[in-house]
Amino acid sequence: MLISDSEPRDPYKKYFDWYANQESSELIKKSRDAERIFRRTGITFAVYGQEDSAERLIPFDIVPRIISGAEWRRLAQGIEQRVAALNAFLEDIYHKQEIIKAGRIPRHLIEKNEAFLPEMIGVRPPGGVYTHIIGTDIVRTGENQFYVLEDNARTPSGVSYMLENRETMMQMFPELFYQNRVRPVENYPKLLRKSLQALAPPGCTGKPRIAVMTPGIYNSAYYEHAYLADQMGVELVEGSDLRVINGKVSMRTTQGYEAIDVLYRRVDDDFLDPLTFRPDSALGVPGIMDVYRAGNITIANAPGTGIADDKAIYSYMPEIVEFYTGRKAILENVPTWRCSEPDSLAYVLEHLGELVVKEVHGSGGYGMLVGPAASKKERAEFAKKLEARPGNYIAQPTLSLSTVPILVNKGIAPRHVDLRPFVLVSNEIRIIPGGLTRVALKEGSLVVNSSQGGGTKDTWVLED
């Protein structure tokens, strides 16, 4: 965010005027206060495979990331275009498959993909919306250069951090919000509820009954599930609360079973319905897919949306956007080599030291190789895996990510970040101004994932 070593970019000017008058010991103390607030609230997440630290806090940095109104408008246009294209793509591949017929995407890439659900072919979700809630991961590499890293179109998480970060900042630094005109994010739960309501099944008369579905308290994002249900004022259900009765998905209340119209599910496709998908799933609802196919419940996001944020599909996003919107993509894709293609594989193997190689179906920063940071031995070992299953990997150049300031013991220091704005799709597309900024807390590190030592900060979009 610094233009040179000393001069902050425009949107940060007022913040740094304020910062110049702060005691750094006082700020460090505020950081600790923030941590205490988070711990008491229970905003913790589980790291798989680490029993003792079963509940960890995501570190929070108290310096906001600030985006000007003009920068945001451009980003928002690009996101809106992309989200519209994702929904059109999903509608297409589960119906006419014109993009395949037009030869723009290879058929096997869709039909052989685990995220593609044949059960969804010909099924039209209420309102025609497949992905209702999206988190688009964006990085910045220059003044006007943004790249989309990933479209999280199935079950994006992190929105509760966006909301709690803002809440905490307003509690700790109210004066900053007088001085800067920061666009609000706290109406997200209301907008989410509105969006879900707007897409109730056609047969639903009266006020739609909404519920959030969670795998339970041991899920790493449980806090968020409970938080959203609470803020929307709807029930938080588990599979064991639900049952199909008279063609409707119903929840067991203290007064008997009551039908649900819209289910915001935070349970993966695989576990949704033991009769259709994994028979051993104890998290799902037997028969829910029949109710869905009959048009008697809205499931957000729709089953089968995972195909849209698959990493193998990602590399085709520029084509996808152009195919459905008729315009060039406003936001760029990171150049991507598909290792399934022999030429690309050869290139990737030759340039392992410069590239980031990711598993096609991986997430959370696991199973990836950051070439420049890896040792010779690590690269050689990875090359073997790559040659054994090339179709399992894609590779991208390491981007020179922009940095933003964070608070460290000695004052302010630059760190790499990404940004996940949240988008709601119903009869309209709503983009919440800001999003979740994830920051690599280690000096020089590019990995922002919370499971790998990343932190978060409040993200301001200024009204200008």
Added chain:
Amino acid sequence: MLGRTANGLYWMFRFIERAENTARLIDAGLRMSLTSMQGQDDEWGSVLQSAGVFSHYMANYDEVTSADVVNYLLRDRDNPSSVMQTIEQARNNGRMVRTGLTREAWEATNECYLEMKEQLRRKVPAAELPNIIDSIKQRCGLIRGAFHGTMLRNEIYNFARIGTFIERADNTARILDVKYYVLLPAASYVGTSLDNVQWESILRSVSAHRSYTWAYDTDYNPVNIADFLILNGQMPRSLAYCYEKIVSNLGYLEREYGDRHNAHDTAAGIKSMLHRREIQQIVDNGLHEFLEDFIGQNNRLGNEISEAYQFYQT
């Protein structure tokens, strides 16, 4: 409201109540072992019995020693009724019903868990025990306070309260039942100093050794003690008081939902029985038999409530 949520609230508050009661039992045990007198050796055994974990303890330990019993009751992971386990279960239930709690009530529960986890990380040296016990009682009090001060008086509140009082009634009845023999007329009218210590221990384990004096007399008298803990409607841990509360909370649910269940009749039956009985009559007919019967009925009521309000999938 989901049946599972009602279940979670009910158990969350049963566990909080249990944690506090266990802390109090340890306190009473501790007191007895400080009062060096013949007969004290059995005290830790009866503490285990009052907590309902005697046989489980004996299956895991060779002998009853004060250090082992205290550790077992405070922090043993294998003892589902240990203070740490009950607080953890209360908190897990709280997490499960998070949408039903105010931020204050949830945070008090979460902080109680975090604090006790820290304090009970390792074995507690004898010298620190009184502090730990205070701290458990205080933390549980904070949860109760946050809950009373911020929660709407609706079905959520009712289920939490019902859980609290079913657990409390069970506890008080158990404490008395384990010690019923020291309250028997034949042995007790003598009023030896050993009796006095035993009686005080009973009162102490329900935090009532001071209030007894206000309500009755400075002298402990077994019939009065039984009356205090069973029939006295002013005593917040007596069976009569617990049933007063259970019946009124069930009554709210009945009005709110427009449905009456078996549980309503069972609770009303127990309440009016407690109302009609005289203490002398209970003692004469057999205190032990009375308590045993009560514990059974109280359990049955718990099951009827869980059935009536669909706590579990059937």
